[in-house]
Amino acid sequence: MALRSATFSETYAQDMALLRTRTQWVILLAFLAFLFTCPLFMDNTWLTIMIMIGISVISVHGLNILTGYCGQISMGHTAFMAVGGYASAILCGKFGFSFWAALPCAALAAGLVGLIFGLPSLRVKGFYLIMATISAYFIISWLFHFQLPVEITGGVFGRAAPKPEIFGIVLQSKASYYYLVMIMACLATVVAMNIVRSRVGRAFIAIRDNDLAAEVMGINIWAYKLLAFFIGCVFAGVAGSLLAHYYGWASTESFPFINSVWYLGMLIVGGMGNTTGAILGSVAFGLLDYLVIILAPIIARDFPAVGPQASASLSLIIRGLVIIVFLIFEPRGLAHGWHLIKAYFQLWPFSH
Amino acid sequence: MTKFLELGISGVSVGIVYALIAMGFVIILKCSQAFNIAQGHIVMIGGYLGFTFLVMFGLPLWAALLAAIATATVMGLLIERLTLRPLVGKPVIAVVMMTIALGFCILEGLAILIWGGQYKAYSGVIPTEPIRLGEIHVPAATVIRAILAAVVVAALMLFFRYAKIGLAMRATAEDEQVAQAAGIKVTTVYAISWIIACVTGVVGGILLGAQAGVSLSMADLGLKAFAVVLLGGLDSIGGAIIAGLIVGVAEAVAGGYLDPLTRTGGLSTIFPFIIIIIVLIIRPYGLFGTRRIERI
Numbered sequence: 001m002a003l004r005s006a007t008f009s010e011t012y013a014q015d016m017a018l019l020r021t022r023t024q025w026v027i028l029l030a031f032l033a034f035l036f037t038c039p040l041f042m043d044n045t046w047l048t049i050m051i052m053i054g055i056s057v058i059s060v061h062g063l064n065i066l067t068g069y070c071g072q073i074s075m076g077h078t079a080f081m082a083v084g085g086y087a088s089a090i091l092c093g094k095f096g097f098s099f100w101a102a103l104p105c106a107a108l109a110a111g112l113v114g115l116i117f118g119l120p121s122l123r124v125k126g127f128y129l130i131m132a133t134i135s136a137y138f139i140i141s142w143l144f145h146f147q148l149p150v151e152i153t154g155g156v157f158g159r160a161a162p163k164p165e166i167f168g169i170v171l172q173s174k175a176s177y178y179y180l181v182m183i184m185a186c187l188a189t190v191v192a193m194n195i196v197r198s199r200v201g202r203a204f205i206a207i208r209d210n211d212l213a214a215e216v217m218g219i220n221i222w223a224y225k226l227l228a229f230f231i232g233c234v235f236a237g238v239a240g241s242l243l244a245h246y247y248g249w250a251s252t253e254s255f256p257f258i259n260s261v262w263y264l265g266m267l268i269v270g271g272m273g274n275t276t277g278a279i280l281g282s283v284a285f286g287l288l289d290y291l292v293i294i295l296a297p298i299i300a301r302d303f304p305a306v307g308p309q310a311s312a313s314l315s316l317i318i319r320g321l322v323i324i325v326f327l328i329f330e331p332r333g334l335a336h337g338w339h340l341i342k343a344y345f346q347l348w349p350f351s352h
Numbered sequence: 353m354t355k356f357l358e359l360g361i362s363g364v365s366v367g368i369v370y371a372l373i374a375m376g377f378v379i380i381l382k383c384s385q386a387f388n389i390a391q392g393h394i395v396m397i398g399g400y401l402g403f404t405f406l407v408m409f410g411l412p413l414w415a416a417l418l419a420a421i422a423t424a425t426v427m428g429l430l431i432e433r434l435t436l437r438p439l440v441g442k443p444v445i446a447v448v449m450m451t452i453a454l455g456f457c458i459l460e461g462l463a464i465l466i467w468g469g470q471y472k473a474y475s476g477v478i479p480t481e482p483i484r485l486g487e488i489h490v491p492a493a494t495v496i497r498a499i500l501a502a503v504v505v506a507a508l509m510l511f512f513r514y515a516k517i518g519l520a521m522r523a524t525a526e527d528e529q530v531a532q533a534a535g536i537k538v539t540t541v542y543a544i545s546w547i548i549a550c551v552t553g554v555v556g557g558i559l560l561g562a563q564a565g566v567s568l569s570m571a572d573l574g575l576k577a578f579a580v581v582l583l584g585g586l587d588s589i590g591g592a593i594i595a596g597l598i599v600g601v602a603e604a605v606a607g608g609y610l611d612p613l614t615r616t617g618g619l620s621t622i623f624p625f626i627i628i629i630i631v632l633i634i635r636p637y638g639l640f641g642t643r644r645i646e647r648i
Contacts, residue, residue: 067445073445073448075452119633120629123632123633124636126444126445126448127387127448128582131578131628132629134578139622139625139629261456264449272445309465309468312464313464313465314461315461316456316457316460316461317458317462317465320454320457320458320461321457323450323453324450324454328435328438
């Protein structure tokens with residue numbers, strides 16, 4: 001095989017393609033082949049972790065567009081997932097929709113609620129916006145928990161979300177649900193990648209880098225900020241719906257506030273403003289979960305005094321430490337490291 | 353009217369503690385431009401420290417407060433040196449994420465690890481029998497709490513007015529580079545501001561815990577303190593005090609009159625968040641904050 005000196009593009013189509021070389025195609029196909037054969041060799045623990053990773057990939061893509069690309073920090077992401085989860089559970093359970101009809105409606109509902117709570121972003125940014133989105137979380141979850149009619153939301157108990165069904169087959173087993181989640185995650189990735197390199201994505205980046213300058217250049221900040229909220233929350237709605245149907249139950253306990261923190265953490269660890277980063281971050285946090293599953297019994301055995309709470313506190317502390325370490329030492333996240341590795345191999349043997 | 357006055361007094365007493373917690377936040381923001389989302393978790397840790405010193409070690413109130421303040425000092429130093437110092441000059445989101453990770457992950461994780469994360473009551477530490485003022489009944493704990501919080505607030509005001517380091521902190525808040533040129537060690541100022549935030553948070557936690565006990569959900573009080581901070585204006589200490597009183601009273605009165613009207617779960621639980629949204633939409637710089645003018 002002849003050594004390649006660089007990737008040359010001869011047409012615009014080639015230049016704009018997401019996958020530009022044969023190696024990239026091979027790696028992608030190998031990865032997809034691995035992804036879709038996982039249930040064949042993974043046990044239930046790993047499948048659960050993989051399903052959770054898949055769902056958070058979808059959610060983090062949304063947050064990445066909103067926070068990483070458009071610069072609107074949102075700590076209410078879980079609330080929009082909850083809207084999606086509840087919407088789809090209510091549509092399926094009360095109005096007899098099929099899952100496939102309820103999913104888009106759930107996404108739309110989450111997007112619309114996101115629009116409402118995105119309104120403060122027109123006036124405020126940075127810390128103020130964080131406060132607004134935190135408030136959004138607590139108000140939305142309070143509404144679901146206490147205030148909306150119990151016949152619809154199920155009040156404090158939440159509402160059953162039936163398992164989805166395709167061609168008469170109910171996706172009851174973990175493996176079948178895994179395929180559903182992974183297909184959605186792949187779709188979400190493709191959509192997210194293409195949104196951010198379109199006109200809309202470039203407008204988001206301009207707003208993130210300097211919103212006043214963006215406005216001067218003729219970008220309608222008002223419309224694009226709301227659009228960012230809408231798109232981000234649509235992703236959240238899809239993820240929330242998948243999560244609710246995975247648990248078989250939509251309740252405010254399935255969507256705790258701390259998850260918003262984890263999604264931001266995944267974004268930091270993966271690399272903000274980078275679609276690969278969203279995936280890497282979600283995977284990293286999934287693997288941390290597994291680490292806790294392994295470590296907690298060991299800690300509980302060696303330090304009996306903290307035994308019962310070892311697992312809960314460890315998962316918090318380990319994730320927190322990882323976020324802190326990345327913030328201090330590698331703010332550009334895993335995606336940057338991934339980029340360095342790729343560059344090394346591309347330039348090899350002339351890496352310096 | 354009696355009910356209104358009782359609610360008002362208990363609101364004032366909670367409000368002073370809110371003001372105390374909010375002051376810690378404002379001081380950090382003014383001195384080092386860092387938004388400290390972890391303030392609520394510092395309060396929660398304070399509540400647990402109070403439980404440890406008052407109930408487990410059985411110290412009297414004054415000794416427990418001193419011990420807690422000493423612990424808070426160490427905590428503030430460690431937090432500043434290990435997590436915030438490396439981020440000086442980094443973008444807002446990095447600092448915010450750092451304090452989020454610090455509060456929601458590290459401090460909460462430690463609270464679960466050390467105290468099991470369970471509800472702990474301080475039984476019989478502070479007298480609870482009511483004091484009668486004419487028609488009005490006020491729990492003694494409420495009065496003690498209001499007095500203690502007011503003392504700490506006053507001490508801080510004096511500190512900023514007369515102590516040399518307090519003046520240096522005000523100078524740094526005014527203009528960091530000029531302060532540095534005048535020979536003020538800005539890193540020390542950062543460290544002191546974190547220490548003060550931790551001390552106010554911890555004292556606030558003990559005062560609140562003394563009446564209602566302490567649990568992990570006490571960290572949500574920090575979120576209420578944000579309502580105070582936003583209402584008062586992000587960079588105004590006086591604003592924080594006045595807004596603390598307003599939010600405390602509004603919450604108590606809303607709890608007393610509106611909760612019976614709504615379903616279970618009451619409006620008062622999310623009252624602070626409604627305040628936040630309203631303030632952000634109508635007057636983002638708060639009652640007394642500096643209005644920001646942006647230029648390219």
